[in-house]
Each structure stands twice: as C-alpha cells, then as structure tokens.
Amino acid sequence: MGIEVVVEGLTKSFGKQSIWRDVTLTLPAGEVSVMLGPSGTGKTVFLKSLIGLIKPEEGRVLINGVDMVNSPQGDIYETRKLFGLMFQDGALFGSMSLFDNIAFPLREHTRKKESEIRRIVMERIEIVGLLGAEGKLPGEISGGMRKRAGLARALVLDPQIVLCDEPDSGLDPVRTAYLSQLLIDLNAQIDATMLIVTHNLDIAATVPDNMGMLFRRELVTFGPREVLLTSEEPVVAQFLDGRREGPIGMSEEKDAATLAAEAGVPGGTGPRRIVPQLEPSPGLPPRLAVARRRDRVMGMLDRLPPAAQAAIRDTYAYSAQAPTLRMPAAGSGT
Numbered sequence: 001m002g003i004e005v006v007v008e009g010l011t012k013s014f015g016k017q018s019i020w021r022d023v024t025l026t027l028p029a030g031e032v033s034v035m036l037g038p039s040g041t042g043k044t045v046f047l048k049s050l051i052g053l054i055k056p057e058e059g060r061v062l063i064n065g066v067d068m069v070n071s072p073q074g075d076i077y078e079t080r081k082l083f084g085l086m087f088q089d090g091a092l093f094g095s096m097s098l099f100d101n102i103a104f105p106l107r108e109h110t111r112k113k114e115s116e117i118r119r120i121v122m123e124r125i126e127i128v129g130l131l132g133a134e135g136k137l138p139g140e141i142s143g144g145m146r147k148r149a150g151l152a153r154a155l156v157l158d159p160q161i162v163l164c165d166e167p168d169s170g171l172d173p174v175r176t177a178y179l180s181q182l183l184i185d186l187n188a189q190i191d192a193t194m195l196i197v198t199h200n201l202d203i204a205a206t207v208p209d210n211m212g213m214l215f216r217r218e219l220v221t222f223g224p225r226e227v228l229l230t231s232e233e234p235v236v237a238q239f240l241d242g243r244r245e246g247p248i249g250m251s252e253e254k255d256a257a258t259l260a261a262e263a264g265v266p267g268g269t270g271p272r273r274i275v276p277q278l279e280p281s282p283g284l285p286p287r288l289a290v291a292r293r294r295d296r297v298m299g300m301l302d303r304l305p306p307a308a309q310a311a312i313r314d315t316y317a318y319s320a321q322a323p324t325l326r327m328p329a330a331g332s333g334t
C-alpha cells in the first residue's frame with residue numbers, strides 16, 4: 001500500500017518572491033489527489049519540495065518518519081526511492097528506445113540482471129498500453145505515447161508514491177480521457193499514493209479522491225473531492241467554471257479596480273454537477289483505496305460544509321447502486 005505524505009506549515013520563497021506560505025495537508029495513503037491552481041502558483045515547486053529537490057524555508061514533509069525538508073541528505077535520498085516521478089514532457093532521452101528509457105532507472109539504481117530488467121520493463125509497458133512500441137525512439141511516437149512511456153518509467157522501481165506534473169499537457173481531450181482512465185487503472189494495480197498536478201478540469205472532475213488548490217501564495221483548500229467541487233469560494237468557482245470573471249486574471253491576480261468593475265457581472269451558471277469518479281477498467285482489481293477513503297471521509301463528515309456532506313452522501317449512495325463510469329482500455333495510438 002502507498003505511504004501517507006504529511007505536509008506541515010510549508011513555506012517557500014525565491015529571494016523576495018513568496019511562492020506559498022503555511023501549506024498544510026495530508027495525502028492519504030494509496031489515494032489519488034489532484035492539486036489545481038492557475039499557472040505560476042507554485043504547483044511544480046510544491047512537487048519538488050515533496051521529494052526534497054527544493055528546500056522550503058519553513059515546515060516539514062513527513063514520509064515514513066523522514067522529514068524531506070530537514071533530515072540528513074542520506075535519509076532524503078533513500079526516501080526519494082519510494083517515489084515515481086512523471087514530468088510534464090515525459091523527460092525521455094531522445095537517443096534511447098522506449099525500452100531503454102524505461103529500463104534506465106533499473107540499470108542506474110539497482111543491480112538487477114538484464115533478464116529481470118526485461119521482465120519488469122515489459123510488465124510496465126503493458127500496464128501503460130505501449131506493447132509493440134518498445135523499440136521506437138521518443139521522436140517516432142505521439143505526445144500521448146511519450147507521456148505513457150514517462151509514466152512507465154516512473155513505475156519501474158515499484159514506487160509507493162507517484163507524482164505526476166501536468167500529465168495532460170499537450171494532449172487532446174480524448175487522449176486526456178484515456179490518460180485519466182490509465183491513472184485510475186494504475187492506482188487499482190499498484191495501490192500507490194498519487195498526486196497529480198493539473199489544470200485539466202476533466203481530470204480534476206473524474207480522477208481524484210481528494211483535491212486541493214493553490215492560489216495567491218496559499219493553499220485555498222484541500223480535502224475530499226466533494227469539498228472542492230461544491231465550493232463557493234470565488235477562486236475555486238471561477239477555476240472550475242473556466243470563467244474570466246473572478247479573482248484569477250491573466251497574470252494570476254487581478255487588481256482591485258478590475259475586480260470592482262466586474263462586481264455585478266453574473267457569476268456561475270448555478271450549482272455544479274458532480275460527475276462520478278472513474279472506476280478501474282474491467283478485469284482489473286477494485287481500488288483498495290475506495291474502502292479506506294469511505295471510512296476516512298465518513299469519519300470527518302460532520303466537520304465538512306453542508307454542500308460537501310450532501311455530495312458525499314450522494315457519492316456513496318450512487319456507488320452502492322451503479323458503480324460504473326469507465327473509459328475503454330487505453331489503445332496504443334494515444
């Protein structure tokens with residue numbers, strides 16, 4: 001099972017530029033979480049802070065008792081091996097075949113024999129639906145395939161925590177839908193704790209158990225998906241409705257005059273409809289996180305806003321009756 005990630009009071013700036021302050025949240029073990037936020041709000045910096053690649057000035061990131069901010073480098077390096085990382089561009093080596101790209105972490109960080117490496121790599125290639133493409137170079141395949149290869153590479157060291165930085169960037173809506181299904185299938189197969197950074201509203205609506213949002217140097221909210229999806233917080237509502245009216249401007253924040261001029265412009269289009277979360281593809285095991293999440297969320301129900309409580313009750317009433325929202329299995333063309 002994946003490992004819980006506890007973030008406490010994390011604060012980061014670069015020189016005089018404050019990125020975010022006092023970020024506190026817990027990524028529950030084995031569940032899928034999404035971090036939303038307008039461009040430039042420090043989502044990538046947040047991911048890098050979780051693995052100890054960027055040092056926040058204050059706060060802690062606790063993983064299995066190791067603080068990824070303040071522990072000795074050796075402990076941070078060891079704990080980093082628990083992570084699988086998928087970067088925006090797939091970060092593949094252009095001169096290596098997909099097979100060699102995906103095998104790279106195994107050859108670099110383990111002493112496994114080539115036969116064992118082959119078995120692991122082919123297994124991960126199958127999980128991400130790239131069987132048959134393993135001999136190709138990254139330049140010979142589509143952007144969606146490169147992303148899936150990046151995901152396969154993130155999986156070879158059996159990570160217990162998977163971080164994906166904008167896995168949908170550059171993908172069309174259909175490819176993004178396949179990718180959403182792949183992320184849920186992956187969670188069912190490996191039960192890892194997953195954090196996905198994205199702007200994509202379809203991924204946000206259908207994939208995560210939990211959602212958060214960074215804006216104006218703060219974590220606006222983080223919790224069960226129903227909390228954010230029913231939130232009336234202006235920045236959350238604007239982001240989820242994809243509107244221009246609201247606190248988010250072209251350069252992240254609008255000035256007071258623009259906001260005042262917008263006062264009175266009708267906002268959203270009424271209550272948002274919450275679509276059901278995706279289920280694993282047929283033939284895959286159920287996600288173990290589902291039962292754990294249900295117990296966890298029901299235990300905190302009376303502390304959540306009324307709209308979120310109602311949505312959570314609906315979620316579980318719905319899943320008891322008709323547990324199916326599913327994309328076809330990923331094909332090799334995406």
Ligand SMILES: Nc1ncnc2c1ncn2[C@@H]1O[C@H](COP(=O)(O)OP(=O)(O)OP(=O)(O)O)[C@@H](O)[C@H]1O
Nearest residue numbers: 014019037038039040041042043044045046166199
């Ligand atoms: N190593 C660094 N040194 C100085 N500033 C940095 C560094 N890394 C990131 N920044 C700054 O931190 C801010 C947040 O960047 P980040 O890439 O985390 O945003 P983001 O929310 O991931 O954006 P996007 O959604 O556009 O990818 C930016 O202003 C960026 O210039």
